[in-house]
Amino acid sequence: DQQVKQNSPSLSVQEGRISILNCDYTNSMFDYFLWYKKYPAEGPTFLISISSIKDKNEDGRFTVFLNKSAKHLSLHIVPSQPGDSAVYFCASKKNRDDKIIFGKGTRLHILP
């Protein structure tokens, strides 16, 4: 039973445009949400997070939106840059001390 779902395995976006990566979760107990970025042959690196008390968190070109009623979050990257091409993982956990559960990832291609 997959608790964190990223239904788009891949996404292609023109350089300079907005990239929107989506994530859905099923466990209403999840309280904290994270996005990770992964390049080939490297471990994932933390990108941005949001707690359930907020609906938006912004860090430079990256913004995460959380819709708790819909159990949905999204990552917006604007403007998209070539270095953004990577696999993006959505992740969630129930509380501070709980394990983190990852989605299957979305491969983002930024087109020149």
Place this chain on the structure above:
Amino acid sequence: GAGVSQSPSNKVTEKGKDVELRCDPISGHTALYWYRQSLGQGLEFLIYFQGNSAPDKSGLPSDRFSAERTGGSVSTLTIQRTQQEDSAVYLCASSLNADTQYFGPGTRLTVL
């Protein structure tokens, strides 16, 4: 370096052999996680150590898999009687107080 390190970086073994994968977390990090990523799949949670608490082993796929964390630092993931379906990249991550995880580069395991 101050990051998470894993060894070996690559391991090729024959079906039925035992393997040990090592993870050196960031010094002082209380939480340590093991994940695996099979080809074309997302990050599958395996096991989670948090301080002196009993580890969360709920992700281990079979009793052939076990992990230890000695002295609250180095961790070893052991796979006994390896099978071809065990082939994957095994990723270790550590975090301080279960916040943002920092991942190592992974160990690529190939079972022939």
